[in-house]
Amino acid sequence: MxxxxxxxxxxxxKTTLTILAILSPLSFGQGGGRGQGGGRGPVNPLLNGNPYxxxxxxKGGPIPRLPDGKPDLQGAWLQRTxxxxxxxxxxxxxxxxxxxxxxxxxxxIVDPPDGQIPYTxxxxxxxxxxxxxxxxxESDAHCFMGGVPHSMFTPFxxxxxxxxxxxxxxxxxxxxxxIVPLDGRPHVDPTVxxxxxxxxxxxxxxxLVIDVTNQVGRTWLDQSANIHSDxxxxxERLTPIDSNNLKYEATIDDPKLYTRPWTVxxxxxxxxxxxxxxxxxxxxxxxxxxxKH
Amino acid sequence: xxxxxxxxxxxxxxSLPAFSQANAKKGAxxxxxxxxxxxxxxxxxxxxxxxxxxDLEGKINGKNIIVExxxxxxxxxxxxxxxKKDNAxxxxxxxxxxxxxxxxxxxxxxxxxxxxxxxxxxxxxxxILSQYVHVIRNINMGGEHLDGLDLWLGDTRAHWEGDALVTxxxxxxxxxxxxxxxxxxxxxxxxxxxxxxxxxDTITYEATMTDPKVLSKPxxxxxxxxxxxxxxxxxxxxxCFAVKEGPTFTVGDKPDPQHGR
Numbered sequence: 011m012x013x014x015x016x017x018x019x020x021x022x023x024k025t026t027l028t029i030l031a032i033l034s035p036l037s038f039g040q041g042g043g044r045g046q047g048g049g050r051g052p053v054n055p056l057l058n059g060n061p062y063x064x065x066x067x068x069k070g071g072p073i074p075r076l077p078d079g080k081p082d083l084q085g086a087w088l089q090r091t092x093x094x095x096x097x098x099x100x101x102x103x104x105x106x107x108x109x110x111x112x113x114x115x116x117x118x119i120v121d122p123p124d125g126q127i128p129y130t131x132x133x134x135x136x137x138x139x140x141x142x143x144x145x146x147x148e149s150d151a152h153c154f155m156g157g158v159p160h161s162m163f164t165p166f167x168x169x170x171x172x173x174x175x176x177x178x179x180x181x182x183x184x185x186x187x188x189i190v191p192l193d194g195r196p197h198v199d200p201t202v203x204x205x206x207x208x209x210x211x212x213x214x215x216x217x218l219v220i221d222v223t224n225q226v227g228r229t230w231l232d233q234s235a236n237i238h239s240d241x242x243x244x245x246e247r248l249t250p251i252d253s254n255n256l257k258y259e260a261t262i263d264d265p266k267l268y269t270r271p272w273t274v275x276x277x278x279x280x281x282x283x284x285x286x287x288x289x290x291x292x293x294x295x296x297x298x299x300x301x302k303h
Numbered sequence: 304x305x306x307x308x309x310x311x312x313x314x315x316x317x318s319l320p321a322f323s324q325a326n327a328k329k330g331a332x333x334x335x336x337x338x339x340x341x342x343x344x345x346x347x348x349x350x351x352x353x354x355x356x357x358d359l360e361g362k363i364n365g366k367n368i369i370v371e372x373x374x375x376x377x378x379x380x381x382x383x384x385x386x387k388k389d390n391a392x393x394x395x396x397x398x399x400x401x402x403x404x405x406x407x408x409x410x411x412x413x414x415x416x417x418x419x420x421x422x423x424x425x426x427x428x429x430x431i432l433s434q435y436v437h438v439i440r441n442i443n444m445g446g447e448h449l450d451g452l453d454l455w456l457g458d459t460r461a462h463w464e465g466d467a468l469v470t471x472x473x474x475x476x477x478x479x480x481x482x483x484x485x486x487x488x489x490x491x492x493x494x495x496x497x498x499x500x501x502x503x504d505t506i507t508y509e510a511t512m513t514d515p516k517v518l519s520k521p522x523x524x525x526x527x528x529x530x531x532x533x534x535x536x537x538x539x540x541x542x543c544f545a546v547k548e549g550p551t552f553t554v555g556d557k558p559d560p561q562h563g564r
Contacts (some may be wrong), residue, residue: 077339084426154542155437171430173346173423174338180421181432185439187418187432195535206437206542287428288441290454293542295404297477 064090067277070254083170087278089163092190097163100234121273133267141235149229153293154204155186155230182288220246239266254280335500340424348531355413358484371523383517390485405455405542407479409510468498491515504530
């Protein structure tokens with residue numbers, strides 16, 4: 011329950027207090043710090059008190075490998091971005107929005123070079139309206155899973171496990187997970203829509219390439235109401251740099267809302283504390299507030 | 304056929320006392336596939352294919368789900384039975400599953416939804432991913448129970464005993480039930496489970512529940528979990544959103560006027 015409270019506190023802070031309050035590490039206090047191995051192990055230098063701030067980069071050794079020679083990506087990871095760009099708030103480059111209180115951020119969009127989603131004019135109008143007037147429609151606030159790529163940069167850490175023929179991602183946040191089969195099976199029928207979409211993976215050298223289709227059109231890409239439709243098609247590329255660092259890239263297309271495909275890029279830092287464990291994230295349990303909206 | 308095999312097993316047990324008796328005792332005649340670390344491979348999508356969640360005091364194929372005590376009933380303390388009866392009456396609104404909440408343990412393992420066991424050699428965690436409201440149950444291999452937390456799924460610490468995955472689950476809250484019949488526990492619940500692959504498509508799942516506040520003695524259930532072998536079978540999604548309307552909950556997908564599906 012504590013996670014839920016922490017997250018709702020963040021939402022509340024975001025919508026009711028000042029930007030300064032958001033950026034101050036003091037405003038997160040104990041709440042953000044509790045992700046550190048359940049408070050039992052030593053404090054992980056990669057985990058900040060504020061889960062919205064990127065960890066530092068620590069170089070690692072050679073890429074670990076599984077017996078079949080494929081990269082071993084297993085372990086716990088945190089998103090890292092240039093300049094602590096806080097992707098949960100906005101994946102777009104922004105100087106901040108006084109009305110929505112989204113702070114200035116560098117964003118994670120590397121193409122187009124202006125860091126903006128190439129929306130159609132109608133889609134941009136809708137995104138602005140949702141952010142300014144309909145924040146309650148944010149999918150996270152309803153305890154739904156975040157979709158792809160949103161789930162890839164949620165706070166409190168991501169775990170990768172590689173059982174035979176699969177790569178599996180699990181998150182503490184919203185207890186979301188993605189199961190990626192590597193056996194070459196086709197996507198599910200196009201009439202099926204899933205909150206985390208339908209993922210199919212394959213290795214291209216040391217890069218895990220994941221094709222994601224069949225998403226619902228109701229998840230947001232961030233808290234700035236950046237949106238997609240159920241026609242979204244995502245191709246992700248996850249590449250180990252060394253034993254402590256992964257590079258993530260996703261190209262996102264949606265002919266209903268965007269004029270052309272666009273690309274996000276960021277890194278992951280390995281959580282080095284061997285005692286780090288995901289705890290339980292209760293969200294819908296006991297929730298009564300959202301039912302009123 | 305099954306009786307015939309049992310006779311052969313008994314005959315072997317008689318002729319090879321040390322080895323076969325141990326096997327017969329464990330019911331471990333089946334040699335499961337293994338991962339690189341030598342432990343049985345529990346990977347796969349599993350689901351209980353019998354009516355268990357409706358009432359733990361029921362039967363599967365004529366046999367009690369509850370194998371201890373012998374009467375197949377939950378050994379409630381006399382003063383705790385009233386609460387179970389009250390739960391049963393109010394289950395339409397009081398059952399945590401009717402509010403989309405996490406089912407707790409052991410219930411997560413026999414609610415009628417498939418789950419995938421995600422096991423990789425020498426990893427510290429074996430996640431169990433349920434289709435029911437995308438619940439993740441992290442099976443932590445080793446480590447100690449957390450202090451001062453109470454959790455919907457409890458805190459699971461597991462180890463291998465021979466070919467059985469054995470768990471010790473504690474740190475529960477008192478909000479979850481054992482089944483849809485209103486059978487319940489307190490926050491003092493402790494669960495000890497054994498997952499054993501007993502056939503190519505079967506995990507024999509056993510769980511022993513101890514709860515001195517509610518139970519006069521522990522009880523044990525035995526439930527078969529069946530492997531999904533359909534081609535390209537995969538976990539789908541059961542997202543659930545409950546809206547409280549007065550005294551009751553309306554469960555279903557929340558309509559979205561902003562951008563549809």
